[in-house]
Amino acid sequence: MSRFNAILDRFRADGHRITKARENILKIFLASKVPLSAAELNSRLVTVNITVNKTTIYREIDFLKKQKIIRELQFGDGKKRFEWPDNHHHHLVCISCDSIECIELDGCLEAEEKKILKENNFKTINHSLEFQGLCAKCQ
Numbered sequence: 001m002s003r004f005n006a007i008l009d010r011f012r013a014d015g016h017r018i019t020k021a022r023e024n025i026l027k028i029f030l031a032s033k034v035p036l037s038a039a040e041l042n043s044r045l046v047t048v049n050i051t052v053n054k055t056t057i058y059r060e061i062d063f064l065k066k067q068k069i070i071r072e073l074q075f076g077d078g079k080k081r082f083e084w085p086d087n088h089h090h091h092l093v094c095i096s097c098d099s100i101e102c103i104e105l106d107g108c109l110e111a112e113e114k115k116i117l118k119e120n121n122f123k124t125i126n127h128s129l130e131f132q133g134l135c136a137k138c139q
């Protein structure tokens, strides 16, 4: 069973309604390779011919957040973005055009992170690491 269907099944089992908007928002987050703001989510909904008002968008984002389907990210530009928190990764943030890229690190830096935590006897619940700079287009 796909993850999409598994989540819908869980919603149903918990007595949550499955609306067209909810279904499509879930699909968009599953497919997106970058974190989305509410406005970006809205424009993606428009491309699949779903029109919802702002209140619905925020309510659905809130719902998915509470269900731990998506997580909220803030990169210091005042915009909230949301993404499917599937695998542990980090972000490249362009300070010029606001584009975000998700990156996975291979071994080295992740190992360094673990070492720091261990040496400081600090039990981390979550961490984020972002690189701010200029994307390929903005250099």
Ligand SMILES: [Zn+2]
Binding pocket: 094, 095, 096, 097, 098, 099, 134, 135, 136, 137, 138
């Ligand atoms: Zn850029």
Ligand SMILES: [Zn+2]
Binding pocket: 034, 035, 083, 089, 090, 091, 101, 102, 103
């Ligand atoms: Zn990401």
Ligand SMILES: [Zn+2]
Binding pocket: 088, 089, 090, 110, 113, 127, 129
């Ligand atoms: Zn990390």
